[in-house]
Amino acid sequence: MEIAxxxxxxxxxxxxxxxxxxxxxxxxxxxxxQLSTEAASLAELYDSxxxxxxxxxxxxxxxxxxxxxxxxxxxxxxxGAHIVFIPPxxxx
Amino acid sequence: MEIAxxxxxxxxxxxxxxxxxxxxxxxxxxxxxQLSTEAASLAELYDSxxxxxxxxxxxxxxxxxxxxxxxxxxxxxxxGAHIVFIPPxxxx
Amino acid sequence: MFKFAAEKIEIEPLKKSLEDxxxxxxxxxxxxxxxxxxxxxxxxxxxxxYETLGTTEAEKILAEARTNFGILNxxxxxxxxxxxxxxMAVFVAVTSAHRHEAYQAxxxxxxxxxxxxxxxxxxTYASGSSSWVxxxxxxxxxxxxxxxxxxxx
Amino acid sequence: MFKFAAEKIEIEPLKKSLEDxxxxxxxxxxxxxxxxxxxxxxxxxxxxxYETLGTTEAEKILAEARTNFGILNxxxxxxxxxxxxxxMAVFVAVTSAHRHEAYQAxxxxxxxxxxxxxxxxxxTYASGSSSWVxxxxxxxxxxxxxxxxxxxx
Numbered sequence: 001m002e003i004a005x006x007x008x009x010x011x012x013x014x015x016x017x018x019x020x021x022x023x024x025x026x027x028x029x030x031x032x033x034q035l036s037t038e039a040a041s042l043a044e045l046y047d048s049x050x051x052x053x054x055x056x057x058x059x060x061x062x063x064x065x066x067x068x069x070x071x072x073x074x075x076x077x078x079x080g081a082h083i084v085f086i087p088p089x090x091x092x
Numbered sequence: 093m094e095i096a097x098x099x100x101x102x103x104x105x106x107x108x109x110x111x112x113x114x115x116x117x118x119x120x121x122x123x124x125x126q127l128s129t130e131a132a133s134l135a136e137l138y139d140s141x142x143x144x145x146x147x148x149x150x151x152x153x154x155x156x157x158x159x160x161x162x163x164x165x166x167x168x169x170x171x172g173a174h175i176v177f178i179p180p181x182x183x184x
Numbered sequence: 185m186f187k188f189a190a191e192k193i194e195i196e197p198l199k200k201s202l203e204d205x206x207x208x209x210x211x212x213x214x215x216x217x218x219x220x221x222x223x224x225x226x227x228x229x230x231x232x233x234y235e236t237l238g239t240t241e242a243e244k245i246l247a248e249a250r251t252n253f254g255i256l257n258x259x260x261x262x263x264x265x266x267x268x269x270x271x272m273a274v275f276v277a278v279t280s281a282h283r284h285e286a287y288q289a290x291x292x293x294x295x296x297x298x299x300x301x302x303x304x305x306x307x308t309y310a311s312g313s314s315s316w317v318x319x320x321x322x323x324x325x326x327x328x329x330x331x332x333x334x335x336x337x
Numbered sequence: 338m339f340k341f342a343a344e345k346i347e348i349e350p351l352k353k354s355l356e357d358x359x360x361x362x363x364x365x366x367x368x369x370x371x372x373x374x375x376x377x378x379x380x381x382x383x384x385x386x387y388e389t390l391g392t393t394e395a396e397k398i399l400a401e402a403r404t405n406f407g408i409l410n411x412x413x414x415x416x417x418x419x420x421x422x423x424x425m426a427v428f429v430a431v432t433s434a435h436r437h438e439a440y441q442a443x444x445x446x447x448x449x450x451x452x453x454x455x456x457x458x459x460x461t462y463a464s465g466s467s468s469w470v471x472x473x474x475x476x477x478x479x480x481x482x483x484x485x486x487x488x489x490x
Contacts, residue, residue, distance in 0.1 A: 022385055022457035023469040057472060065455075068389045084387055084455075090470040091384075091415060091456035092368045092427045092447060114232055114304035115316040149319060157302075160236045176234055176302075182317040183231075183262060183303035184215045184274045184294060205422050208371040211443075214363040218434065269358050281371065287444055290364075294436060 011038045016081045018049070023087055028053050042066070043073040046085055057087055105130055108173045110141070115179055120145050134158070135165040138177055154178055185259045186242035188235050193261050193272050202257050202279045209283035211290040215274040217267050221317070225310035231264045231273065234302035238262075245296040253289040255280040260293060262303060338412045339395035341388050346414050346425045355410050355432045362436035364443040368427040370420050374470070378463035384417045384426065387455035391415075398449040406442040408433040413446060415456060 019032040028049075039045035042064050049055065063086040064073055077083075111124040120141075131137035134156050141147065155178040156165055169175075185201070199210065219226055246258045256279040263273050276293050280286040308314040338354070352363065372379055399411050409432040416426050429446050433439040461467040 019387075021387055021455070022459070023472045025385075026469075061472075065387070065390050068393065070390070084390070086387065086455050087457060087469070088471040089452070089454060089456055090458040090472075091386075091454045092451040111234075113234055113302070114306070115319045117232075118316075153319075157234070157237050160240065162237070176237070178234065178302050179304060179316070180318040181299070181301060181303055182305040182319075183233075183301045184298040203423065205372040207369050210365075210367040210369060212363075212365040212367075213436065213440075214365075215436070216360050216363060218361040219358040270356065283366065283368070283444075283447060287366075287440065291436075291440055 013038055014077045014079045014081075016045075016077055016079075016083050018045075018083045018085070021084065021087065023057065024055060024085055027055050037077065039077060041074050041076060042071070042083065045077060045083070046073075061088055062086055106169045106171045106173075108137075108169055108171075108175050110137075110175045110177070113176065113179065115149065116147060116177055119147050129169065131169060133166050133168055134163070134175065137169065137175070138165075149179055153180055186239055186246060187261055188233055188238065188264050189261050190263075190265050193263060193275050195272075195275055195277070198259050198261065198275065199277055202259060202277055204256050204279055206281055207256055207279040208281050209279065209286040211278050211283070211286040213274075213276040213290050213294050214272050215294070217269050217271045217273055219269045221307060224307075226269065226307050227310055228266065228268050228308040230266050230306045230308075231262070232304045232306070233262065233264045235264070238301045238303060241300055241302070242297060245293055245300065248296070249278070249289040249293050252292065253280070253285045255285050255289045258289060258293060260297060262297065262301070264303075339392055339399060340414055341386055341391065341417050342414050343416075343418050346416060346428050348425075348428055348430070351412050351414065351428065352430055355412060355430055357409050357432055359434055360409055360432040361434050362432065362439040364431050364436070364439040366427075366429040366443050366447050367425050368447070370422050370424045370426055372422045374460060377460075379422065379460050380463055381419065381421050381461045383419050383459045383461075384415070385457045385459070386415065386417045388417070391454045391456060394453055394455070395450060398446055398453065401449070402431070402442040402446050405445065406433070406438045408438050408442045411442060411446060413450060415450065415454070417456075 013036045015034060015036045017032060017034050020028045025031055037045055039048055043059060046059050063070060065071060065084045065086060066081050105128045107126060107128050109124060109126050112120045112122060117123055129137055131140055135151055138151050155162055157163060157176045157178060158173050217229055242260060246260060249255060249258050258278045260276045267273060276290055278286045278290045305317045306314055307317055370382055395413060399413060402408060402411050411431045413429045420426060429443055431439045431443045458470040459467055460470055
């Protein structure tokens with residue numbers, strides 16, 4: 001138990017791939033990137049990237065997908081995950 | 093006034109053309125006919141034709157048109173009128 | 185624009201006639217001859233129309249649709265003559281700036297066409313019998329059949 | 338069946354794939370690039386899609402339509418890439434025995450496609466500016482524009 005708590009508190013880096021679409025792609029200047037992050041959740045990762053790259057969209061305007069499925073923002077990051085932040089859509 | 097009443101009571105024949113469609117055409121065995129009639133109204137004309145030719149449809153199942161416009165059953169017959177009795181429709 | 189057609193309905197020229205840079209939505213309805221109607225296997229059918237009055241009435245319906253729903257345009261063509269299963273019996277196309285109006289107008293037009301136009305349909309069944317659809321007396325389906333068609337059980 | 342298309346949508350093969358002797362109604366919806374959007378003159382637009390997730394989500398929508406409305410079948414194709422005014426952006430076709438279900442399902446599919454699929458639209462205006470539609474922050478339309486597109490007043 002104590003070990004598990006210590007493990008959770010450690011900042012463990014995971015490597016993930018982030019793919020950008022639409023305005024995020026324009027603002028990032030790239031369609032995708034691989035990055036190593038200490039972020040504890042998808043929400044934390046977006047906040048950190050938004051600060052770094054000046055994304056104009058707030059997290060509550062976005063949805064997020066991991067490995068081609070919609071997931072919850074509070075989900076933890078897993079090694080090798082493919083992450084997509086989904087701006088407000090405009091199909092049709 | 094009295095003259096008008098007398099005129100109305102006289103049985104004056106008019107010549108009209110009746111065109112038949114669908115089941116009425118089948119039951120009449122003809123697509124149209126010209127006939128001379130004493131009928132005072134379209135309703136009366138239909139009743140008389142239905143009796144003569146054994147039309148199965150009752151008048152309240154039909155609409156009626158004169159000279160390519162829907163009209164009221166109580167309308168009087170005018171010389172040369174083109175009359176169509178319209179069975180229940182089934183377009184589309 | 186409405187017309188009756190004695191031959192197969194070609195929809196491309198009809199849709200072409202509606203093209204408009206303001207159009208954001210096109211809704212098309214095709215009514216097709218099904219292989220069944222009310223439980224009976226249909227093999228063929230024949231449409232007969234009172235064309236002059238039918239055309240006038242259909243143009244009224246299209247004008248109502250334009251007025252009521254603020255669409256850009258609408259066309260409708262209805263077949264007459266002999267049709268077989270899979271043939272298109274009626275085509276309706278509506279264009280509008282936004283889709284809501286196009287759907288509403290399309291539905292209005294086909295509903296009104298079906299109830300108001302002087303068109304009659306004679307179905308021929310797998311049994312060999314045939315019957316004018318909708319023309320039977322209530323509780324008296326025999327009233328609907330021509331002399332030649334009493335094969336229907 | 339749903340797919341994204343990088344080239345002009347050809348509707349005839351799609352409709353052909355739906356042919357069914359039980360079908361009495363076909364309702365087709367075409368979404369077209371209009372020359373105006375929200376008061377601005379549009380000259381071109383670009384659709385970008387997250388295609389893997391988009392395809393999965395669209396197939397879900399089509400399955401929901403089949404289940405909810407009892408239709409026979411449905412197909413949908415959505416364009417990606419550069420489009421100009423008059424080009425078809427999305428096509429939906431639904432077949433059913435009776436028209437009511439086909440209209441309902443068609444409307445359901447296009448409404449859900451528009452709100453659920455990860456597709457983005459960048460409009461280019463007559464002024465030369467461009468903008469990703471719907472991606473502005475509330476009360477902050479500037480959030481929507483790429484760096485290159487601040488020509489919009």
